[in-house]
Amino acid sequence: MAPMNALFSAWVNLRNSLDWWLRNSLTWSPSAREQAEEKGEADARETHFIANYFLFSARQRMTNSRWQRNLAVLERLESASRSPALDKLLRQTGPLRILDIGSKNFDYVDALAGFFSRCLSHRDVQITGLEIDAHRRYTDLRTRRAWAEHYVSFVPSARYFAADLLNHTETYHAITWFFPFLTEFPLLKWGLPLSLFQPATLLAHAWSLLLPGGVLILVNQTDAELETQCKLLAELGAPFDPRQGRVTVAYKTSAFISSNERLTRNG
Numbered sequence: 001m002a003p004m005n006a007l008f009s010a011w012v013n014l015r016n017s018l019d020w021w022l023r024n025s026l027t028w029s030p031s032a033r034e035q036a037e038e039k040g041e042a043d044a045r046e047t048h049f050i051a052n053y054f055l056f057s058a059r060q061r062m063t064n065s066r067w068q069r070n071l072a073v074l075e076r077l078e079s080a081s082r083s084p085a086l087d088k089l090l091r092q093t094g095p096l097r098i099l100d101i102g103s104k105n106f107d108y109v110d111a112l113a114g115f116f117s118r119c120l121s122h123r124d125v126q127i128t129g130l131e132i133d134a135h136r137r138y139t140d141l142r143t144r145r146a147w148a149e150h151y152v153s154f155v156p157s158a159r160y161f162a163a164d165l166l167n168h169t170e171t172y173h174a175i176t177w178f179f180p181f182l183t184e185f186p187l188l189k190w191g192l193p194l195s196l197f198q199p200a201t202l203l204a205h206a207w208s209l210l211l212p213g214g215v216l217i218l219v220n221q222t223d224a225e226l227e228t229q230c231k232l233l234a235e236l237g238a239p240f241d242p243r244q245g246r247v248t249v250a251y252k253t254s255a256f257i258s259s260n261e262r263l264t265r266n267g
């Protein structure tokens, strides 16, 4: 790294570390309440999502911009469902436990609940959102957590934790992970300290939470990040289906043996 860039990163890291400490010291927030917004007539794409994933009332109670973010998530999930591994999982009717990593304010929880409970067959789901930086405050003085708790209150199958993925130990049938940090720059821009930059460790932990037959749905920001993501998956020995754009579906077969286990068994 050039000295100027290194100096700049060190400065941003210092500032982010201080902000991080401050916001985790002052976590109280007023409660949040979303104002429903009038929407025009649903177009063909919206009608498809509303009917398939039972989102009529969700659309009515949301702001326009939150509705659009839910549609974007549904598009990603439908791309992912072209993966044979996810298709197989979704053809089962048993209950599914789903984890979303780095959920921010979880404003897309309706899309996750709608998709996983209705795609290909109908089933019960439990949706869990995890966010390490949940006490980040918006200009309305409410925190991400306050907004997430409000959004989750409309989705009985969902819950949200202000928590670090590395401290989470429950296991899941499917894990969604939208835009993980794979280089330092986006993490610094997002306002986090560099101590939280540990892509390989986080991926290995996420993988350890996946049940046999489960899938990890990853979405990356850029082609360069997608390349890095695939390298990390390969290092972990995690198989993945052909990518759909920047959506990758890694899967754990029942007979899956992680590379570490294989090393141990072979001596």
Ligand SMILES: C[S@@+](CC[C@H](N)C(=O)[O-])C[C@H]1O[C@@H](n2cnc3c(N)ncnc32)[C@H](O)[C@@H]1O
Residues within 6 Å of the ligand: 101, 102, 103, 104, 130, 131, 132, 133, 163, 164, 165, 166, 177, 178, 179, 180, 181, 190, 192, 196, 202
């Ligand atoms: C680029 S943002 C993506 C936000 C959201 N998933 C979306 O699609 O808009 C990545 C998120 O991961 C969170 N994150 C980073 N490390 C984490 C960890 N160890 N545990 C839980 N969340 C983490 C960050 O705080 C950030 O909110």
